Amino acid sequence: MEYVKRARDFVCALLLCSLTVSGCALFGPSETVVLKQATAEQLTALLQEQAGEVRTIKGLFSAKITGGILPIGQRVQGTVFYQRPNAIRLRGFSAVGSEIFEFVQIEDQFKLRLPTMGREVTGRPSEADQLGKLTRPFQLSVWAMSGITGTQAVGPQEQVRVSEDGTRYRLDVLTAAGPNGAAPFVSRRIWFDRRNLLVVQEERLTPTGEIEATMQFDDYRAVGAAPELTPTSNGQSPAGEKRIMRPFAIRMTDGQGSGSLQVTFHELVPNEPIKPGELGRV
Template structure:
């Protein structure tokens, strides 16, 4: 019954700092924050984006794009679990990597290595070869959020990290005395937009740490947006189709760090199924990560 004592309570972390150093903060309660998050989670059905991707040194991506500081690319995604990510070399536009996931299996083609990687999406063990830790579905969870259901225990915190202030919603799983954290959602109180999403595995293991910035309006087939910065949602009124233009994705268990900047974005347009198809090119080496074996394929 631990969560009964915690759910709905606000925990405040404070530090003594000059009042002038703290940014003005907007107010919201737990119900408003959950509603705002769920509206955003429900707003996006498909995504079609042009992006700039910057790997962190030592990460899985840096092993693929080691000669480039930044690469261009495209991301296609459709709920619940379809995603394709293509990274291209600057100027010449040749593919550096091409990867897809359908929620069951991921497939990754790396032309410079002449390798075609396949494996089950639930395969999360890290390998000594950083390239084999690439997973397209890890980007999917940054774009498509899981809604907070009414049955999930939630704890609200107020966190002060001068000059910023945050609300943090911790979403729990389990029951009775066996509760553990599943997600932690951070809202920047300067505008009440989500600024960070942390996703946890069993035993409180941090699997994903995703930061968001530069929320803007988006053009879609069903609504008109604009490229001006999104206005503050002080009273958390519904603001249709806004989306962050900057992501930073960290996967500490797989040495996975990647910054993604969106340069062009469209929502909720139909995407043909074949856009998510990736077949093994002839003459490449098949690397079956699920089996832990490599076998050549003509």
């Protein structure tokens, strides 16, 4: 019995030592996440600022396609060229380097070329639905690319309202339904991470409230060279150096149930001159 008592006392002593050493981890204050505060006007201004950070962008990406959203296979390697305000070119290649598609949109005209299918379609973005099922997925892909080009800013005739959604802000963008005096409808919902106020999700909606597409943005990284800062009057560099942040992972889900597109960027180069040939033509 004496031996059992000594063993029990020894175990209790070990437990007490363990609790003493790890007491900070067990009972110390947990790390708190600091959430930023912002108004609807500040979030609207932030969208304008983030979109204006990029004049041009070049990117290399790979895409995983599910649900038959694109008629070009399940995995694609691609390039994107973008020039503000409204010129974008997407090209996709197979694993062996053969071209699968080219989509060019400049102002209010676009061209879709599918070499493997011997098809080419041209028109206006507003006519995409009338030009066949081939064009819609590529128009949705352009929305997905807003993650790197900058989420569309709020227009001068649009209204906004903001609400807290857990650790996020949700900004509803209301667009006039038409000239007949109908009430504005929510055309977009934009979620901001309140830790850094970066856009992490966007939904596009129809006038009847149906979701056209959902884009999710993740894996934000700084792109481009760090800005050269002018020293202050006391000879020290100013604090708060601002970098261009862009998501390297984007997931776009078709609201009509056609499938999803998951894009992973391998390289993003902002604000370098783009040659005319790199943007293609319509």
